[in-house]
Amino acid sequence: xxxxxxxxxxxxxxxxxxxxxxxxVIIYAGEEQYVKEIHAHSNILSIRSQYFRxxxxxxWAEKKDGKFIFKKPNISPQLFNxxxxxxxxxxxxxxxxxxxxxxxLLIAVxxxxxxxxxxxxxxxxxxxxxxxxxxxxxxxxxxVYQHETFTDLWNFCLEKICEEPKVLFxxxxxxxxxxxxxxxxxxxxxxxxKEIEIWENLLKWCFSQQNVKDEPSKWNKEDITKIERxxxxxxxxxxxxxxxxxxxxxxxxxxxDILPQDLIHNLLExxxxxxxxxxxxxxxxxxxxxxxxxxxLIESNHISIFASWIDKMDFSYNNRKKIPYDFKLLYRSxxxxxxxxxxxxxxDNKGATIWIAxxxxxxxxxGGYNPLDWDQSNTWKxxxxxxxxxxxxxxxxxxxxRSYVNMQNLAxxxxxxLWVIYSVINMFGLIIIMIMEVVTLK
Numbered sequence: 001x002x003x004x005x006x007x008x009x010x011x012x013x014x015x016x017x018x019x020x021x022x023x024x025v026i027i028y029a030g031e032e033q034y035v036k037e038i039h040a041h042s043n044i045l046s047i048r049s050q051y052f053r054x055x056x057x058x059x060w061a062e063k064k065d066g067k068f069i070f071k072k073p074n075i076s077p078q079l080f081n082x083x084x085x086x087x088x089x090x091x092x093x094x095x096x097x098x099x100x101x102x103x104x105l106l107i108a109v110x111x112x113x114x115x116x117x118x119x120x121x122x123x124x125x126x127x128x129x130x131x132x133x134x135x136x137x138x139x140x141x142x143x144v145y146q147h148e149t150f151t152d153l154w155n156f157c158l159e160k161i162c163e164e165p166k167v168l169f170x171x172x173x174x175x176x177x178x179x180x181x182x183x184x185x186x187x188x189x190x191x192x193x194k195e196i197e198i199w200e201n202l203l204k205w206c207f208s209q210q211n212v213k214d215e216p217s218k219w220n221k222e223d224i225t226k227i228e229r230x231x232x233x234x235x236x237x238x239x240x241x242x243x244x245x246x247x248x249x250x251x252x253x254x255x256x257d258i259l260p261q262d263l264i265h266n267l268l269e270x271x272x273x274x275x276x277x278x279x280x281x282x283x284x285x286x287x288x289x290x291x292x293x294x295x296x297l298i299e300s301n302h303i304s305i306f307a308s309w310i311d312k313m314d315f316s317y318n319n320r321k322k323i324p325y326d327f328k329l330l331y332r333s334x335x336x337x338x339x340x341x342x343x344x345x346x347x348d349n350k351g352a353t354i355w356i357a358x359x360x361x362x363x364x365x366x367g368g369y370n371p372l373d374w375d376q377s378n379t380w381k382x383x384x385x386x387x388x389x390x391x392x393x394x395x396x397x398x399x400x401x402r403s404y405v406n407m408q409n410l411a412x413x414x415x416x417x418l419w420v421i422y423s424v425i426n427m428f429g430l431i432i433i434m435i436m437e438v439v440t441l442k
Contacts, residue, residue, distance in 0.1 A: 010089040016041070017088040027070045029080040036077035040084055042068055048087040050113035075108045083109060086117060094124050099132025103143065110149055122153045133160060138173040141181055162190045163287065164301050169193070169201045175208035179233070186237040192287035192300065195239045196247040202238070203255070206230045216254055227258045235260065239285065241278035245271050294329040297356050297365060301397055303327060306354060309387060309402050310369060327354075347374045358394065365394035382409045 023039035030036055045052035055061040055068075062069040072080065082105060086092045094102055102125055109117040133140055144150045144157055161168050162185070168174055182205060185191060186198065193201075207214050210226045219227075240263065243252060248271060256264045266279045287300075307323045330353065331346040347353060353374065356367040368388040372381050384405065392399035 010091065013044075014085065014089040014091070016044075017084060024066065025068045025070065027072060027080060029072050029075050029077040031073035034076070035073075038077065038080055038084065040087075044088060048114070050115075051111065075111075076104070079105050079108055083112065083114065083117075087114070092117065092120070094121065095128075099125070099129040099135070102129055103132070103140065106150070106153075107143070107147065110147055115149075118149050119152070122150060125153060126156045130156075130160065133157065134167055136173070137161065137168040137171050138177050141168070142178060145181060158184070158188070159190075161185065162188050163192055165191055165193045166301075169197075174201070175205050177205065179209075183233055183237070186234055189283070189285050190287050191285050193285075195242040195285070196244070196251055199238055199240075199243065199252060202231070202234055206234075216257065219257070224257055231258060235263070237282075239280070239282050240267055241270060241280055241282075242284050295356075296332070297358050297394065299395075305397055305400060306369070309389070310352075310371075310385070312385075312404075344374065344376055349373050349375060363393045363395055365391040380410050384408045 017040070020039040023041055025040040025042050025045060027038040027040060028035050029038055042052070042056055046056050047053075055070075075083075079101070082092060094105075097105065102121060106118065106121040106125070109121065141157055141161070144154045165185075168177075168185075182202075186202070191198065203214065206212075206227060210223075210230050212219070212223050212227060240248070240252065248267065252259075252267070253264070270276045270278055303323065306327075307325055310325070330350055331343060333342075336342045336346055351373060352369070352371045354367060354369050356365055358365055366389070369386055371383050371385045387402055387404045389400060389402040391397070392401075
């Protein structure tokens with residue numbers, strides 16, 4: 001009969017780590033005034049880490065007065081203690097760390113060749129800390145790219161940026177992105193941007209890199225040569241044939257001096273000659289979403305926040321593939337008719353819905369969530385889950401405000417008049433709705 005006392009064993013090793021009895025390793029973690037001396041045991045370190053095993057067996061570790069000496073200025077004392085606690089007792093707590101610190105911890109365990117933690121920390125970052133990607137997308141992407149073992153995190157970052165490219169392309173440091181990384185992104189078929197926006201961002205990046213102003217009429221031969229060389233590797237990656245004629249004329253053709261002349265000729269031919277087929281092997285980009293969002297008012301990043309409000313979560317869904325809802329357009333006022341009959345024809349008895357309205361002559365969006373059926377019963381319905389929302393700027397989800405229902409027994413009124421307009425007028429003052437959409441959740 002065998003008995004297992006793993007918890008007791010783990011506790012004993014944790015006591016050994018904390019009491020430092022018989023230590024023979026001194027680690028100086030941190031740098032300058034933040035250096036801290038940490039004690040450990042060589043036999044435990046060598047068993048649990050390939051890095052330390054190589055250091056002890058190959059005798060390249062410094063030794064003084066019978067003790068091994070390691071200097072790790074690139075790893076903070078706090079992170080090194082977390083690593084050693086895992087080495088000794090197999091426990092690690094990441095919830096109290098912010099995203100940037102978790103990434104630093106991942107880099108440290110990779111350096112120390114603690115492979116189980118490399119996978120575990122990547123998984124934690126993907127599940128719980130992806131909001132930090134928004135803080136410094138350029139720096140994080142470059143950091144992850146430099147570590148071959150961060151495969152899961154690298155694939156996640158690429159997918160996240162392809163889903164929401166504005167996270168990177170609208171950031172202040174996008175112009176500092178390394179060329180190989182930009183090339184990898186432009187090769188992606190699932191990059192969720194209009195091709196003209198990709199072209200404009202490429203130009204913005206190029207002009208900044210070459211310190212040239214976006215004034216083609218003022219370029220000299222040296223400027224043109226510099227830009228041509230900088231763009232050479234990227235031009236074959238742009239789907240020029242997917243750019244609308246007006247955008248081509250005003251936003252591409254004006255840069256004809258830095259583009260291959262045969263490309264300009266072929267594009268002009270394509271836009272002018274009837275039924276001319278594109279002379280390219282590139283296919284249109286296809287964003288890799290769980291669903292394709294059919295909306296003229298909202299974008300894919302609105303879906304994450306809507307889903308989190310429906311589930312009453314304190315944070316937005318980081319991984320859109322885990323959103324438990326599909327959003328399908330039921331009604332669009334300028335398409336289906338801006339009247340009560342059209343609304344009820346398309347929306348009644350369809351289950352939970354979200355309606356979104358855009359305020360005329362502004363970027364403001366307002367709307368609400370009805371978890372019940374629409375109908376024309378002229379009766380109040382009870383629910384604790386309905387809410388109204390307002391985006392001061394519909395293009396910026398950080399401007400969102402949301403309010404759940406206060407009087408649950410008077411949450412939703414089914415009536416033969418379009419209650420949405422009635423509610424909007426009463427809540428936000430007398431306003432004019434330019435366009436409205438209603439989507440259902442399945």
